[in-house]
Amino acid sequence: MNQQTSTPRVDRREFVAGLIAAMPDALIVSGLGSASYDVFASGDRDRNYYLWGAMGGACPLGLGLALAQPDKPVVVITGDGEQLMGIGSLGTIGVKRPANLAIVVLDNGHFGETGMQRSHSSLGTDLVAVAKGFGIANAFSVSDAASCASIAQGINARQGTTFVQVLINADEPPRALPPRDGPYVKNRFRAALGLKPF
Amino acid sequence: MSLIHSRNVPKAMNHTSAQAPAWQESIFKVLKEGGVRQIAYVPDAGHSQVIREAIADPDIEDIVLTTEEEGVALVSGAWLGGQRAVLLMQSSGVGNCVNMFSLLQAADFPFLTLVTMRGEYAEFNPWQGPMGRATQAALELMGIHVLRVSRAEEVEEIVSAGLDAAFGAGDKVAVLLGQDLIGRKKWERN
Numbered sequence: 001m002n003q004q005t006s007t008p009r010v011d012r013r014e015f016v017a018g019l020i021a022a023m024p025d026a027l028i029v030s031g032l033g034s035a036s037y038d039v040f041a042s043g044d045r046d047r048n049y050y051l052w053g054a055m056g057g058a059c060p061l062g063l064g065l066a067l068a069q070p071d072k073p074v075v076v077i078t079g080d081g082e083q084l085m086g087i088g089s090l091g092t093i094g095v096k097r098p099a100n101l102a103i104v105v106l107d108n109g110h111f112g113e114t115g116m117q118r119s120h121s122s123l124g125t126d127l128v129a130v131a132k133g134f135g136i137a138n139a140f141s142v143s144d145a146a147s148c149a150s151i152a153q154g155i156n157a158r159q160g161t162t163f164v165q166v167l168i169n170a171d172e173p174p175r176a177l178p179p180r181d182g183p184y185v186k187n188r189f190r191a192a193l194g195l196k197p198f
Numbered sequence: 199m200s201l202i203h204s205r206n207v208p209k210a211m212n213h214t215s216a217q218a219p220a221w222q223e224s225i226f227k228v229l230k231e232g233g234v235r236q237i238a239y240v241p242d243a244g245h246s247q248v249i250r251e252a253i254a255d256p257d258i259e260d261i262v263l264t265t266e267e268e269g270v271a272l273v274s275g276a277w278l279g280g281q282r283a284v285l286l287m288q289s290s291g292v293g294n295c296v297n298m299f300s301l302l303q304a305a306d307f308p309f310l311t312l313v314t315m316r317g318e319y320a321e322f323n324p325w326q327g328p329m330g331r332a333t334q335a336a337l338e339l340m341g342i343h344v345l346r347v348s349r350a351e352e353v354e355e356i357v358s359a360g361l362d363a364a365f366g367a368g369d370k371v372a373v374l375l376g377q378d379l380i381g382r383k384k385w386e387r388n
Contacts, residue, residue: 027279029275049278051301053297053300053301054270054271054297054300056267056268056298057267057268057274057298057301058271059268059271060268060271060272061271061272061274061275061278063272064238064261064271064272064273064274064278064279065276066279067259068235068236068276068278068279068280068281068283069279069280086267086268088263088264088265089264089268089271092261092262092263092264092268095261095262096259182305183305183306186305186306186307189278190278190280193279193280195280198308198366198368
């Protein structure tokens with residue numbers, strides 16, 4: 001049983017590469033697993049912060065960053081499983097609603113990193129409805145790479161907290177492993193913002 | 199404009215009936231003077247004054263969390279973006295944070311949390327005991343340095359010491375505000 005077989009879906013790597021190319025100034029936080037691989041595969045950037053753990057932490061980390069850097073677009077790119085573990089953080093974001101924060105959930109309806117077990121989002125949960133219910137009014141679903149341009153335009157303009165569910169194929173592209181050295185990634189990210197070490 | 203934004207909550211909805219103890223006011227002073235720009239919290243009575251002041255201060259973002267581990271990630275994100283942030287929680291929340299504390303070690307983020315203690319002194323509610331008594335050990339197991347305050351006159355100095363260690367040395371610090379400091383919870387409403 002798979003209720004979503006008829007839904008058109010987009011290639012995750014194609015979508016992520018297209019989105020990032022269209023928002024060169026964005027500060028990007030990627031959730032652990034495939035989302036971090038997708039972001040890295042599209043080209044390493046100093047302004048990427050890759051998570052390799054801290055499951056459920058991508059959104060709240062992005063919120064703290066967005067509040068600290070209100071003049072820059074901040075984009076959290078994560079998967080459905082990672083988002084589900086931190087689902088309450090959508091409520092926390094729904095309260096603060098920073099105009100410069102966007103959450104992009106690459107949703108294949110499965111826990112891809114652990115053997116493609118089905119996740120809640122293919123078993124009944126509607127993540128867009130959840131985001132709206134938590135107060136993020138600009139929440140919508142896409143399933144094509146052509147939508148990258150308009151999504152990026154909204155993000156670049158920092159025109160309001162945005163939640164995008166991207167329906168992607170449940171496949172496993174070749175691994176593309178970003179640096180696992182957390183202090184290195186942190187320090188180069190801060191340096192790119194002109195921040196000094198303590 | 200939606201009514202759910204925190205700054206739209208009328209002041210009358212805050213329970214400000216009792217004068218906050220001076221030690222609570224000294225905590226906000228230390229945080230403010232220490233350049234803290236984001237205060238994330240799951241509420242507790244012992245933090246109520248700091249939360250009120252954070253909400254009232256236009257230079258500080260107050261962030262109410264649905265669960266405490268969000269705060270661990272949030273304060274790390276704030277640092278990534280160049281701001282100092284602290285997490286306020288009750289001892290029960292420390293248990294919720296354990297795996298998220300990995301972030302602090304894996305990326306070596308500075309961290310300051312203020313934890314109001316339950317389950318350790320004149321506790322009325324047995325459900326507070328298990329996590330309250332495990333709080334310090336849980337923090338230490340995850341590599342967080344623990345400072346403890348039991349007397350009101352020590353609060354300002356010890357919170358200040360924790361702030362200096364976190365943002366001056368990149369340390370990960372929890373300041374436990376003892377239940378003997380906070381005092382007995384009033385269970386009957388007048």
